[in-house]
Amino acid sequence: MKKKKLTLPHGIPGHNLSQIDREVHIDEPPAWPINDKLQHVGKRVKRNDAEAKVTGNAKYTSDMQLPGMLIGRMLRSPYPHAKIRSVNTEKAENYPGVYAIHVFSRAFGMAQPADNDKENQFPEIKYAGQPIAGVAARDAETAEEALKLIEIDYETFPFVVTVEDALKPEAPLVFTTNVEQEDKGGGGGGAKGLKTQGNLRGPNTASFYGGPRGDLEKGFSEADVVLENTYRTQVHTHCPLETHGVVVDWKPDFVTIYASSQNTTSVRNEFAEVFDLPMSKVRVITEYMGGGFGAKHALGNFGVMAGHLSKKSGRPVKLMLDRKEEHISAGNRPNSIHVLKVGAKKDGKLTALQQKSHGTAGVGLGAGVGRIAQAMYECPNFSTEQYDVFTHAGPGAAWRAPGNVQGAFALEQLMDELAEKLDIDPLDLRDVIDKSEIRKVERLRGAEKFDWKRRNKPGSDKGPVKKGIGMAQSHWPRITGINASVEVRAFRDGAVEVRSAVQDIGTGTKTILAQVVAEELGLKPEDITIRIGDTLFPDAPGSGGSQVTGSITPPARNAAYKLKMQLLEQVAEGWELEAEELDVADQKIFAKNDPSKSIAFKEALGNMRTGQLLTSASRSDDYGGFMVGKSISYGELGSVQFAEVTVDTETGYVKVDRIVAVHSCGRPLNITQLESQINGGVIQGISYALYEYRVMDKNTGHQMNANLDMYKVPFAFEVPEIETVLVEEYSARSSTDAFGIGEPANIATAAAVANAVYNATGVRFYEAPITPKRVLEALNNL
């Protein structure tokens, strides 16, 4: 590989900014300076699709209307555990307006036995709401009427829906053999090859940070203080505004799928696999995305069903889940029962950290409490055992920082308690145990903005309505997808277009791509046409792991740089100069040393030899190499959040008054969009801390609050004042040196709120959400 040396900014402006030399591939563009020397990157650039969205012109999957399109609906099991003896679809088939019926012969979207049971004609029912069959009809009402005419003979069995019950020796079993669940493009799944005993699978004892370290026993024996608590978190369902769904248009030679998806590429791959088609004959389009928080990576059983129905009917079929289906079957954040034990010296230094957790992803895999206890603090002796517990409930899925939100709720409350026990301020304790330079700066800047100094002793307020403040930290790795490619095209009329399969999950990927390419070409972001969310364009990673920005903006810049150099060569030739002697700015190309030589970018394109220029680039390896494989970059996305709450100790109601969220994501690309994303993460974190939880009826196996009436998502009054502080951090890892923020924004909030509630009341809440019920039970010894 031909290399060159780049000198890049390194460190935190205002703290330790310096420069670093990196050997990089010869094709890499020159280093960008820090943001205050750039024109579009790092600025508050308006979303390029804002107008389309607010005027309703943006067409989401659920808006799609195709000629001859049918509506698909699915029949779901009313029983949580059953065998299907027979299915009779005759009456439904004859119902007027019905065009196709399909009955599943295998289950999708859940853990699968390692040796797939091919004996049975129908998959076993393992949760109430599991789809069995589907109908495509001229409208939803007809489809629903037809579903009622499908006759199913069930043999029902005992079931279990809580972790505690599932672990009892006599518990009904969800799976009777070892199971695995494939990670569909970042959408969850569990550690591979673990044994299942009863309903228990695991333990998982390692992550990409390694396995256990040191000697726990020795660590605890060296400790001056040992604390151990059990923390519990709830099952959190997936409530995007737009539910899961697809429109599948199966034509004899080509299938087009409109998908409300976080991952166009993986949906294409999965569809091609399930229907045994070449990937080149499947096109997936996600032009606008109505929200996804981790559960929208896979094709899903609804996508498979829509595929069959479209294939059978020869018409496009739209199958969008309704809200109840979304709650029950579309993926959730598993719960956790998390025992965490810490040993520490008087000065705060940790000597041992032991973690054991059980959680249920229902019929799926992926319960666990993440890597945060393993990775965030210095502690020589550490072990973790994380178990999946199967229950007869809808499958878990990735959910905004899988495991880590549960993990932080425990770890950061335990650190708060440790600080109190050692009589050290929680921020000072972190200074002792946290080696992260970025979080150190975040603590400093956050404490000042929040005015942390005013913190009183727990339960200081005299009246029944008490104020409290608390803080918590988060850790998240820098995940990078190298299967990330971008094309840039420039046309003779001056138009510039960026193309990639990457989807904009709603966070503003379209806008940052325009910013990066405009910066490189000396154009304005609004001059760049962004065509993404379509697998006809080059592959890109899913919107998961907070990886999109770090994965897709470097190839976007590199492709634009290549295109620029091709154009500059053509211009330079006319001026009898070398391309390197030219530069771009303000929509112009000019000779660096001769101001008289200048041409408008558009004019230069008009003069080019071909009708268009086309370049592409794929994600290069990180400058300086990856930390793990080709997927985890060095550095991290840490944050510190501060919360201020009011607790009414007589009504039990907790209100969050203010959050200060201090975050870093390398080089920030668009400040407004970052703030929006942090706001969203904070609001979801508050909701996790105080409001949302799935209610399963242990007697009948149904989710009782599968709607937005009884499942409490936050509305306007629940949203506090949220202030964000962004800390720029340069680490010289790629041509943009930028990373994402989606997941880190959501990790620390619940723990910060819980610590603030403790500070207000002097009573520790070990279980989320902290509802009036829980507060009153604790304060009244009920």
Added chain:
Amino acid sequence: MNKFSWYQASSVEEALKAVNSTVSESLTAKPGTGAVFKSGGIDVLDLMKEGLLQPEMIVNIREIPGLDSIEDTADGGLKIGANATLAEMMENEKIKQNYQALYQSLNHAATPQLRNMASLGGNLAQRTRCWYFRSIDHQCFRKGGSTCFAKNGMNEFHSILKNGMCSSVHSSSISTALMAFDAKVEITGSKGKQRLVDLDDFFILPGDDPSRENILRSDELIAAVILPKISSDTKSIYKKQGARESYDWALADVAIVADVKSGKCSKATMALGAAAPVPLRIQYAADMLVNEKIDENIAKEVAEAAMERATPLEHNAYKVPLFKALIKRSVLQLA
């Protein structure tokens, strides 16, 4: 949702002729039969979307002229037409000035958008939000089944009083306030026959008939709610606590209406919502206020007394201290 026919009623007479079933009756009837009323359509639509209600016909009473008027009564009270929306009630100056607890209950009900559609009559006649009742997969007492799933199930939002048979709570928080004002319900039957009943008697307990939550028969329509005149000493307080502040049902709500002069109470009524399968008057506790000076002690005593008969279930014992807190604060606010 099933397909249905639509009947546009232009008079009460026409409406009563077209209808042949209460919503409650329709829930246990053969799917695709029966004609039921709809005004704002909030609850009817929800029940239909859940597949619980599958009528043959919807009789729209929303456009009936005059049924939405709000006017003074001859004796100085207020008559509110059943078709008046919650939003229209909130705009009424007399409600705002004289019936403050009612105004507060309106202000905390649902969302502004829902209040623009929801009618007073529909609010009184709505069915419980008990999640077993609302589930197509649970045939409970109220839907002709033989059990109450909440009793030994997930009952944190359920009743703590009079919960022997069915532990649902009535969902109308407007009724909590109306009951404390001693409101009456005017009901029109076939051939224009009218009857006037106390709001207390409008609601019925599951023990009397689990399939219904009120006395309405299939040939009757709520015409209006009548509020008696209040005195210049009347104070009214309404407090509600939900699981969240925005748009939520009550975990507990309390209304107290009392005549108070110079800090001393001469007459009081109190009603609790989300405590029992019906909005519940707790008169014996309110009576403790009579001839008392309003202070912390009496407030606590009333709160304790109001909850002394509570029989909480496995997951809702928290409602007892919650009601006590709301009652105590309401009483203190009378001073």
